[in-house]
Every structure is written in structure tokens, then in C-alpha cells.
């Protein structure tokens with residue numbers, strides 16, 4: 001019998017012991033999507049035929065007595081900015097609404113080599129720009145833990161699909177927190193790998209010096225399985241490298257040194273979040289890890305630097321959507337210039353246009369030195385901070401976000417308040433480090449029910465609270481040294497077991 005909480009290994013065991021077939025497993029998840037996704041709205045496309053044909057092939061292998069890879073037959077959901085051949089890839093944008101992917105991204109090729117089953121493509125903020133999935137041109141995704149709240153973004157569809165058991169694992173992308181934030185808000189595990197650890201070939205480019213693809217899963221063990229499957233050097237992405245083995249590394253809890261950056265616990269953090277994170281840190285300390293306060297003095301500059309570099313790179317990457325090469329093309333135009341202008345004006349949403357304008361400004365002659373170049377220099381200072389503390393400690397622990405999952409509509413009208421959600425995640429991308437989010441506590445329902453009572457509680461609000469016990473999840477961020485994913489995964493595993 002297929003049950004909804006299967007991990008990768010459990011599903012694998014079920015398949016090889018013939019407790020269920022890959023087609024049965026696939027149908028179970030397709031039915032779950034049919035049932036749950038009317039309310040969650042995690043998926044933009046369900047690739048039912050592809051999924052069933054992939055599952056059938058796995059059953060044939062099993063029937064023929066062949067050994068199957070760990071991911072064979074495992075149902076997965078893919079963020080809709082990662083190309084899957086012959087499946088629509090919209091990047092959450094009207095400009096790519098009818099775009100069919102002409103080839104597989106390298107990560108998809110790797111999943112297909114392992115015979116994973118692709119259930120469909122998940123919702124995201126348009127071109128991955130956002131922290132709530134509300135910037136999707138199609139619809140906002142709901143947080144499965146409380147349907148009135150955002151799932152985080154931009155990989156909100158992927159995290160919600162995992163949390164609502166609409167798939168066993170998902171892929172997301174992280175440019176400034178887009179795997180870790182939704183993982184934290186939805187109570188699942190999300191890993192942003194070291195820059196270069198996973199090929200970006202076939203990922204729709206957002207900000208190329210920051211983008212990375214990574215797994216979103218229910219458990220740390222699953223996260224490691226998926227990361228191992230997708231990582232590695234790829235001749236189609238010149239920034240990709242092989243993950244080197246960590247030298248002399250044996251996990252002895254008492255030998256682990258953990259740093260707590262003091263700049264991450266300042267005013268502005270939700271006291272409930274702070275309480276839960278500090279409790280998690282204490283737990284590690286009680287287990288024997290050496291926990292010490294450290295300083296990353298340039299932390300306050302990371303967010304402004306990110307919001308110069310990110311739009312600059314985005315404005316260059318998005319120049320290709322011109323209404324001619326591919327994607328949406330405006331009708332009733334008189335000349336080429338009007339095709340460009342109207343297609344981009346009509347095809348891009350508000351946040352994307354905002355980033356293009358910010359980026360174009362920061363890169364323009366006369367302003368380049370004052371903004372982009374200056375930001376790159378400060379980026380080096382942020383990097384130096386991390387290099388210094390990583391001489392002393394193995395990993396850093398911080399919150400993923402200073403805020404609890406917020407209400408749909410709460411921040412969307414105010415871009416600055418939305419950008420603030422990313423304050424603890426963007427440094428990691430600027431420096432290229434690996435980091436993951438692991439659930440470390442829940443906020444009891446009474447906390448936010450009090451807050452809610454001031455607002456207008458609709459019937460839907462009350463229902464969703466009852467349905468889910470009204471508990472919100474808080475994610476702990478574990479930041480590691482470059483290419484030390486294995487170490488931060490082990491540290492996360494300790495948290496999950498205790």
C-alpha cells in the first residue's frame with residue numbers, strides 16, 4: 001500500500017519488495033495532486049503522460065529483475081524555471097506562457113538517468129523574483145500549514161508540493177534564498193548548494209553569479225540523496241565543478257565548532273523566531289558541540305549589495321525576451337522597436353519591470369562606478385567576513401528569515417518590506433556558500449491567533465487553522481564552507497533525529 005508520507009528510501013523499498021508498482025506510486029501522487037492542488041495551487045503544469053510512461057519503464061525494469069537506482073520511480077516536482085524537454089516552461093511569466101522546453105536541463109537529464117518520475121512543474125514568483133510566490137503571473141500558491149499564508153518564495157510551489165505530500169521530492173532554485181525560505185515557511189528541508197556544485201545548464205537565468213539549483217525534501221537523508229544525484233561538473237556549464245571530498249572529516253559531535261553570528265540577532269527579528277532558533281542552538285550545545293558567538297561585521301550591507309547586483313544581472317539576462325526570438329510577441333505593432341517595447345511591457349509583470357529598471361540604472365554610464373562596481377567591492381568585504389570566521393568554525397547557525405510566514409497580500413504592495421524577508425539568506429549567495437534550511441520548531445497556534453483576532457478573520461481563515469492545527473514552522477539555517485554540503489547535512493541530521 002502506498003502511504004502519503006513516504007521518504008525516498010521507503011518508496012524505493014516498497015518498489016523493490018513489490019509492495020506497490022511504480023505506476024501505482026505515480027497514480028497515487030497524481031491523485032493527491034488532483035485532490036489537494038485545487039486549494040494549494042503548487043503546480044503550473046502536471047505532466048501526467050510523461051510521469052506514467054516513466055513509471056511504466058521502471059516497472060518493466062523491476063519485472064525483468066534488473067537492479068534499479070535509488071531514485072527510480074520516485075515522483076518528483078520541478079520548479080518551472082528548469083527545462084524539461086517538451087514540457088511547458090513558463091518561469092511564472094506571461095512572456096513564456098506557451099514556451100515548450102526544447103531540451104532537458106542537466107539536472108533533469110541526471111534525474112531521468114536515475115529513472116525518477118517527473119509529475120510536473122511548480123509555481124514560482126515570475127523569473128524567481130520574490131519571496132512569497134505572489135509574483136507568479138498565474139496565481140499565488142498557498143502555504144499547506146495555513147492556507148491564508150504564503151509558502152515563501154520563489155520556489156513556493158516546490159516547497160508546498162513537498163509539504164502537502166503532492167510529490168516525494170522537488171527541485172528549486174536559489175538566487176537569494178528561494179530554496180531556503182519556502183522550505184522554512186512550509187516546514188520542509190531545502191539545500192542551496194555551493195555555487196558551481198550543481199550545473200545551471202537549462203535553468204532560466206536570473207542572476208547568473210548567484211543562481212543555484214537544489215533539492216527540497218521531507219528529510220535530510222532525502223536531501224542528500226537528491227543532491228548526490230544532481231551535483232557534479234558539467235561541460236555545458238563552465239562554472240560547474242566536481243565536489244571535492246572533505247579532508248580528514250569524521251563526525252564527532254564534540255569536535256564540531258559552531259558559530260553564531262551576532263549580527264543576525266538584532267532588532268527587527270520576530271521574538272517567536274528568535275526564541276525557537278536560540279532553543280535549537282542550545283540543543284546543539286547540550287549535545288556537546290562547541291558553540292561560540294562570531295561576528296560578520298558587513299552583514300548590514302549584504303541586502304543592499306544584493307539588491308544592486310541581482311537586478312543588474314537580471315536586467316542583462318532578461319534582455320533576450322524581445323518578442324522576436326521566442327515567447328510572447330505583442331500584436332498590432334508598426335515597427336520593430338514597438339515589438340520590443342510592447343512585448344516586454346505587456347509580457348513582464350511589475351516586479352520584473354522594477355528589477356530591469358533598477359539594474360539598467362545601476363549599470364548605466366555614469367552610475368556604474370557608484371552602484372554596480374561599489375556593490376562588487378562590498379561583496380568582497382562580505383566574503384572576507386565569512387572566510388575569517390570559517391577559519392575558526394565548521395558551520396554557522398542563523399534563522400532563515402526574521403519573520404514567520406506572513407499572510408497572503410500582507411507585503412506584496414510594499415517591495416521594500418518584501419526585500420527585507422531575504423536579509424538572512426542573501427549573503428550566502430553573494431559569497432557562493434552552501435546552506436540549508438531545516439525545520440527546528442513550531443509556533444503554537446495561540447501566538448498568531450491573537451495577532452489574527454485584530455484582523456478580519458474570514459471563514460476560510462478559521463477553517464484552515466482548524467485543518468492544520470494552526471501551527472507555523474520555523475527554519476534553522478546551517479551555513480557551511482564551500483563544498484562542505486556533507487558536513488551541514490550531517491549537522492542537520494542530528495537536529496532531525498533529536
Ligand code: GLN
Nearest residue numbers: 128129130175176177178
Ligand atoms: N527573494 C529574493 C529575490 O527576490 C530571492 C529570489 C531567489 O532566490 N530566486 O531576489
